[in-house]
Amino acid sequence: MQKNMSTDYLSSSLSPSLTSRADAIIVEDLGLRPYGEILDLQRSLHAAMVSARKEGREVGAERILLVEHTPVITLGRHAVRANLLHSREDMARRGVEVYEIERGGDVTFHGPGQLVVYPLVDLERHRLGVRRYVELLEEGVIRTLAHYGVEAGRVEGATGVWIGIGTPAERKICAIGVKCTRFITMHGLALNVSTDMSYFSLINPCGFVDKGVTSLHGELLASGTPPSELPAMEEVKQILAANLLELLGYCS
Numbered sequence: 001m002q003k004n005m006s007t008d009y010l011s012s013s014l015s016p017s018l019t020s021r022a023d024a025i026i027v028e029d030l031g032l033r034p035y036g037e038i039l040d041l042q043r044s045l046h047a048a049m050v051s052a053r054k055e056g057r058e059v060g061a062e063r064i065l066l067v068e069h070t071p072v073i074t075l076g077r078h079a080v081r082a083n084l085l086h087s088r089e090d091m092a093r094r095g096v097e098v099y100e101i102e103r104g105g106d107v108t109f110h111g112p113g114q115l116v117v118y119p120l121v122d123l124e125r126h127r128l129g130v131r132r133y134v135e136l137l138e139e140g141v142i143r144t145l146a147h148y149g150v151e152a153g154r155v156e157g158a159t160g161v162w163i164g165i166g167t168p169a170e171r172k173i174c175a176i177g178v179k180c181t182r183f184i185t186m187h188g189l190a191l192n193v194s195t196d197m198s199y200f201s202l203i204n205p206c207g208f209v210d211k212g213v214t215s216l217h218g219e220l221l222a223s224g225t226p227p228s229e230l231p232a233m234e235e236v237k238q239i240l241a242a243n244l245l246e247l248l249g250y251c252s
Contacts, residue, residue: 024061024062024250025061025062025063025064025121025245025248025250026061026062026063026064027063027064027066027241027245028063028064028065028066029066029067029237030065030066030067031067031068032067032068032069032070032112033067033068033069033070034069034070034072034097035069035070035072035074035097035099035110036097036099038065038067038069038118039099039101041065042065042118042120042186042187043186045063045120045186046120046179046181046184046185046186048060049120049122049184050181050182050184053122053182053183053184054182059122059125059184062119062120062121062122062125063118063119063120063121064117064118064119064120064121064241064244064245065117065118065119065120066115066116066117066237066240066241067116067118068110068111068112068113068114068115068116068233069110069111069112069114069116070097070111070112071094071095071096071097071109071110071111071112071199072096072097072098072099072109072110072111073091073096073097073098073099073107073108073109073110073202073203074098074099074100074101074103074107074108074110075098075099075100075101075106075107076101076102076103076105076106076107076108076177077102077103077105078105078106083106083107083203084098084107084202084203086202091202094202096109096199096202101187102179102187103177103178103179103186103187105159105175105176105177107203108175108177108190108203109199109200109202109203110190111195111196111199112195112196113192113193113194113195113196113215113217113233114190114191114192114193114195115190115191115193115233115236115237115240116188116189116190116191117137117188117189117190117191117240117241117244118186118187118188119137119185119188119244120184120185120186121133121184121185121248122183122184123180123183123184123185124183126248126249130178130180133178133180133185134159134176134178135154136244136247136248137176137178137188137189137244138154138159138160138161138174138176139243139247140189140240140243140244140247141161141173141174141189141191141240141243142154142161143243144191144236144239144240144243145161145163145173145216147239148216148220148231149220149223150163150173150216150219150220150223151163152173152174153165155170158172158211159175159176159177160172160174160175160176161173161174161176161191163214163219169212170211170212171211171212171213171214172211172212172213172214173191173192173213173214173215173216173219174189174190174191174192175189175190176188176189176190191216191236191240192213192214192215192216192218193215193216193217193231193233193236194215194216194217194230194233195215197213197214197215197218200213216231216236217230
């Protein structure tokens with residue numbers, strides 16, 4: 001069921017530079033949805049915002065879409081087909097869809113237990129370049145993981161969020177791939193919360209053959225957190241959305 005979370009965040013906490021529209025940003029929790037359905041939604045929203053920009057009109061409300069997908073593998077613009085380790089027919093037999101899409105990056109997996117965030121934001125409004133925007137997404141995830149006592153950071157030359165940086169056990173917990181047209185973004189980030197990590201054996205995640213992947217629950221269990229105390233997806237959604245909104249200047 002779709003839940004509009006905007007009322008949780010759009011109160012008097014809006015920064016002065018972003019209060020010209022009461023509907024400046026809308027956060028939507030879309031639940032568990034097939035990838036193709038949300039891809040169509042993204043493309044429609046993105047096209048409307050880009051069209052407004054081209055025509056000199058207000059681009060309107062920005063959006064942050066929160067979703068989990070049914071199992072799917074996506075290949076970005078620069079994907080190497082060899083990083084897809086099984087045929088599309090084999091993937092279909094396993095119940096895994098495959099999409100070639102317009103985001104940056106290589107190949108990645110989405111599935112239940114993974115929090116996928118698609119911000120459709122106007123970088124011009126926020127005075128951001130694409131590189132700085134990607135760093136903002138990374139920072140939102142880093143802060144969210146820190147909330148749970150998990151230390152994470154960046155690896156030079158490898159977009160996303162990592163754990164165990166500089167060690168033989170260096171592993172990725174969040175993938176990031178975006179598209180930007182006329183300063184309007186789409187696609188976004190995928191944070192492994194309680195993901196079935198066995199699906200990643202179907203690919204070389206993000207093109208890496210010498211790096212591991214991990215999840216928030218996996219890291220917490222390894223550190224001794226009892227299973228009964230693992231955070232629910234709904235809680236992680238709230239915390240990550242709040243961090244992104246703050247970084248974008250919507251919350252003080």
